[in-house]
Structure formats: C-alpha cells, structure tokens
Amino acid sequence: MSILKEKLELLLKNLNEQLNIHQGFIENYGPQEKNLALVVAELTKNEEAPHRQRLNDELLRYGPIEPLLEDEEITEIIINSPNDIFIERLGHFSRHEDTFLSLPTFMSFVQRLQFESKIQADLKNPFIDGKWKCFRMHLALPPLVPNYPHLTLRRQKSCGWSLQDLQKREWADEFAFTSIHNLIQQSKNILIIGTTGSGKTSFLSACLKELPEKCRVVAIEDTDEITLPNRLSTKLLTRRDPAGHLPEITQEALLKQSLRMRPERLIMGEVRGQEAKDLLLTLSTGHRGSLATLHASSRAEALKRLEVLVQMGAPQWSLDTIRFLIFKGFDIIVTVDQIAGQRRLKEIAKISSLEREHFTFEVIWQRKERDEKQRVFSHNTIR
Structure with missing residues (x-):
C-alpha cells in the first residue's frame, strides 16, 4: 500500500505540472475528465498491470470500492474516512482491506458520486439522499459527522427480488x-x-x-x-x-x-x-x-x-x-x-x-x- 501511495503522490505531482492546475483539481474533475484520462494513461503506461489498474481506479473510477460494486453478496458499503471502509456481506460487517490512497482522491470520489447522482451537499445542506448506480446513497458532511464526509451505500437489486x-x-x-x-x-x-x-x-x-x-x-x-x-x-x-x-x-x-x-x-x-x-x-x-x-x-x-x-x-x-x-x-x-x-x-x-x-x-x-x-x-x- 505504501508503494502505491508513493506512486500516487508522484503521479499527482506530474499531473499538476502537465495540466497546470493545483493538486485539488480532481475535486472539480467534470470538464477536465477526458484530458485527465489521457494524461493518466500516458503517465502509468510503464507500471505493472495491477498497479496501473489500481492507480486508474483511484484517479478515474471509484478507488478501493471499485471491485465491490458488482459483488451482489455485498449489501452495504459504509465509508467513514479515506481509511475506514466497511462492507456488509451476508448480514455481517467487516473492514475492507483496501483504502483510498490520498485525501484529494477521496474527496474526488465524494464529488464524483454527487455529480453522477445529480445531487449536491454543502455546509447549508450537509445531509443528502440519492440513488447512485444500484445503490441507495446517503451522504453526511462535517462538522455534523467527524472529520470527513460519511457515505452509506445500500445495494438495490437491479431487477428486484421475487x-x-x-x-x-x-x-x-x-x-x-x-x-x-x-x-x-x-x-x-x-x-x-x-x-x-x-x-x-x-x-x-x-x-x-x-x-x-x-x-x-x-x-x-x-x-x-x-x-x-x-x-x-x-x-x-x-x-x-x-x-x-x-x-x-x-x-x-x-x-x-x-x-x-x-x-x-x-x-x-x-x-x-x-x-x-x-x-x-x-x-x-x-x-x-x-x-x-x-x-x-x-x-x-x-x-x-x-x-x-x-x-x-x-x-x-x-x-x-x-x-x-x-x-x-x-x-x-x-x-x-x-x-x-x-x-x-x-x-x-x-x-x-x-x-x-x-x-x-x-x-x-x-x-x-x-x-x-x-x-x-x-x-x-x-x-
């Protein structure tokens, strides 16, 4: 994990230089996403396949929860911080083995989910509910929750139960x-x-x-x-x-x-x-x-x-x-x-x-x- 974090830090630095924007750019990824994808692909082309995939997930997809999205045995995903991710599988909670690699990419992930769900939380409205992919989503912002945005994702079966x-x-x-x-x-x-x-x-x-x-x-x-x-x-x-x-x-x-x-x-x-x-x-x-x-x-x-x-x-x-x-x-x-x-x-x-x-x-x-x-x-x- 530490190697990946070092690689991500270097990657963010290179992205900052090539795209000429501050490190927090990723929080406003919308209009620049296509350029970002091209630059990330170029900068990671020499990485080993697993590292390349994980860095791409962190910057362009959904980070550590990417592999969880298609697993229908997982009914709930709870994210309390970049390092605290929990999953409910078959009625039992456990800590997810992976984490977000940095605070900027975690905040990017939170922003991405709001963008895709067509909802927006802010200090005036710190709690929001919405639907994201096959999940019911609840988002809560600090200071009403400790330190970081808190996300609760509950899976909804795509075709419904019978x-x-x-x-x-x-x-x-x-x-x-x-x-x-x-x-x-x-x-x-x-x-x-x-x-x-x-x-x-x-x-x-x-x-x-x-x-x-x-x-x-x-x-x-x-x-x-x-x-x-x-x-x-x-x-x-x-x-x-x-x-x-x-x-x-x-x-x-x-x-x-x-x-x-x-x-x-x-x-x-x-x-x-x-x-x-x-x-x-x-x-x-x-x-x-x-x-x-x-x-x-x-x-x-x-x-x-x-x-x-x-x-x-x-x-x-x-x-x-x-x-x-x-x-x-x-x-x-x-x-x-x-x-x-x-x-x-x-x-x-x-x-x-x-x-x-x-x-x-x-x-x-x-x-x-x-x-x-x-x-x-x-x-x-x-x-």
Missing part, C-alpha cells in the same frame, strides 16, 4: 410463501414492518412481482427504490430542494395526485409522516390490494407508531377514530427481521378485530427459533 429468490435464500418455508401469494391474490391491504436493513423494500418489490401483467400500480417513494411490476405501472417521487429554489413536494401531496392516476393498487414506499392520515382514509374507503412499509420491530409498536403519525396530520381526531381507520385500512401485518445475520420473515398476522382499547390478531405464520439451524415454524389456515 418470492422465488427469497425462497432460495430460505427466507421462510413453503407455507409462508403460499400464504403471501394468496393474500396478494385476494387483494388484502398489507403493512410490511421491520427495523433498518431487515429487507422491507426487497420484500415489497417481491410482492409486486406476483401481480398480473396488466395490473396498474402507482408507487410513492422518497428515493427511487421499488421495482415496478410492469410498464403499465408508474411511481411518484418526493422533491426536496435544499437550495429553496423549488417548492417541496411531499408524500402527502403525491398521495392525492396518485388517486387521479387510476391506480388498481397503491404502494407507499415508507409511511413516515402525516401522509399516514390520507393513506388510511384512502384504504378505509375500499381501495384494495395496497401495500406499505413502516419502521417498527413488532406489530404492537407498528400500530402505536401509525397512531402517532396519523395524529401529526389530524391532531383533532380521537384515538377511537384513528384505530377504526387502521382496522378498516389494513388487513395483514407482515414482520421481517434480521436473524443470525440473515434477512428472514418473522411473522404474518391478520388484524382480526378491534376491541375497545386494543386490536386482536390471528397469527397466520410465525417463526420461533433459537438460531438458524434450529428452525421451528407455526402456522394457521388463512381465513
């Missing part, structure tokens, strides 16, 4: 998959819940693949993640303009627009704000076969959180009213989780009744296990 893909990965047993398929065909309204990284969006996309080719789906998202089932379907994305030049467009506004777009099934990428009020009003008036995700670790927590989100949009509503709308709006709660480092289905439950102060449930399928090798499933017949 239930068959999940079955091959032992996500659940055959009864669970049959139950899910039947619930989708019966046009049940399904709330998918789970914690961060549990696979809520992956499972949602898999459910959509069970729909008929001529089913019109309208999806609403903050970032472009959900894989649409067919060309008849479409999605609406929120807009947040940190610079303040354009008005913000929220999920609440998009939900109202989606109802004018003839959806057969309505999909909410994640319920996280006062749009919960309009979603429940829509679902409770007979809009069937819809799906949404919510960040929660259990069905009890999910329903409490849903109550709070609805109150944000309708503080004048009573809890009895909100609970009635939840009961009328959602039929099924599916809980997903990470178990022993693997994404797994945890539970399928039907909201069977609404009592005076609580909901009652019929558990259709439930995972009861001590570890991945000792699996115990329980299930009931779907009614």
Whole structure:
C-alpha cells in the first residue's frame, strides 16, 4: 500500500505540472475528465498491470470500492474516512482491506458520486439522499459527522427480488410463501414492518412481482427504490430542494395526485409522516390490494407508531377514530427481521378485530427459533 501511495503522490505531482492546475483539481474533475484520462494513461503506461489498474481506479473510477460494486453478496458499503471502509456481506460487517490512497482522491470520489447522482451537499445542506448506480446513497458532511464526509451505500437489486429468490435464500418455508401469494391474490391491504436493513423494500418489490401483467400500480417513494411490476405501472417521487429554489413536494401531496392516476393498487414506499392520515382514509374507503412499509420491530409498536403519525396530520381526531381507520385500512401485518445475520420473515398476522382499547390478531405464520439451524415454524389456515 505504501508503494502505491508513493506512486500516487508522484503521479499527482506530474499531473499538476502537465495540466497546470493545483493538486485539488480532481475535486472539480467534470470538464477536465477526458484530458485527465489521457494524461493518466500516458503517465502509468510503464507500471505493472495491477498497479496501473489500481492507480486508474483511484484517479478515474471509484478507488478501493471499485471491485465491490458488482459483488451482489455485498449489501452495504459504509465509508467513514479515506481509511475506514466497511462492507456488509451476508448480514455481517467487516473492514475492507483496501483504502483510498490520498485525501484529494477521496474527496474526488465524494464529488464524483454527487455529480453522477445529480445531487449536491454543502455546509447549508450537509445531509443528502440519492440513488447512485444500484445503490441507495446517503451522504453526511462535517462538522455534523467527524472529520470527513460519511457515505452509506445500500445495494438495490437491479431487477428486484421475487418470492422465488427469497425462497432460495430460505427466507421462510413453503407455507409462508403460499400464504403471501394468496393474500396478494385476494387483494388484502398489507403493512410490511421491520427495523433498518431487515429487507422491507426487497420484500415489497417481491410482492409486486406476483401481480398480473396488466395490473396498474402507482408507487410513492422518497428515493427511487421499488421495482415496478410492469410498464403499465408508474411511481411518484418526493422533491426536496435544499437550495429553496423549488417548492417541496411531499408524500402527502403525491398521495392525492396518485388517486387521479387510476391506480388498481397503491404502494407507499415508507409511511413516515402525516401522509399516514390520507393513506388510511384512502384504504378505509375500499381501495384494495395496497401495500406499505413502516419502521417498527413488532406489530404492537407498528400500530402505536401509525397512531402517532396519523395524529401529526389530524391532531383533532380521537384515538377511537384513528384505530377504526387502521382496522378498516389494513388487513395483514407482515414482520421481517434480521436473524443470525440473515434477512428472514418473522411473522404474518391478520388484524382480526378491534376491541375497545386494543386490536386482536390471528397469527397466520410465525417463526420461533433459537438460531438458524434450529428452525421451528407455526402456522394457521388463512381465513
């Protein structure tokens, strides 16, 4: 690694002389990238092939994460500094063996990702979300994070997961998959819940693949993640303009627009704000076969959180009213989780009744296990 760093330092010095710009040139690589590529090729032509490739990756591509991009076993890449790169493979984090060779090339990499994602972070707007290649990207800038820009890249499967893909990965047993398929065909309204990284969006996309080719789906998202089932379907994305030049467009506004777009099934990428009020009003008036995700670790927590989100949009509503709308709006709660480092289905439950102060449930399928090798499933017949 030290040899490569020395070679890079010399290369940067030569580039500085040949291109007649300061060493920080690479942070504004856009207009000069073609000239830069030609000069780098000339300056590295006598290097050994592995060194030449690595220097090219550092200056012109994505540095140490270049070989990680096509490895679909890697689900998350976390970069906290030029020297601190971590990867999640099959549910477990480990430190990446390679690092960026210099601070200027690391900053160039950060700038390149923003340029390619058509987003820009700055001191006024230090947090941004976007989509880069097949990853969902989150970028945070100092001083709100320590010392260096922090990047989190979460992989999105290019063609989306299917239930068959999940079955091959032992996500659940055959009864669970049959139950899910039947619930989708019966046009049940399904709330998918789970914690961060549990696979809520992956499972949602898999459910959509069970729909008929001529089913019109309208999806609403903050970032472009959900894989649409067919060309008849479409999605609406929120807009947040940190610079303040354009008005913000929220999920609440998009939900109202989606109802004018003839959806057969309505999909909410994640319920996280006062749009919960309009979603429940829509679902409770007979809009069937819809799906949404919510960040929660259990069905009890999910329903409490849903109550709070609805109150944000309708503080004048009573809890009895909100609970009635939840009961009328959602039929099924599916809980997903990470178990022993693997994404797994945890539970399928039907909201069977609404009592005076609580909901009652019929558990259709439930995972009861001590570890991945000792699996115990329980299930009931779907009614």
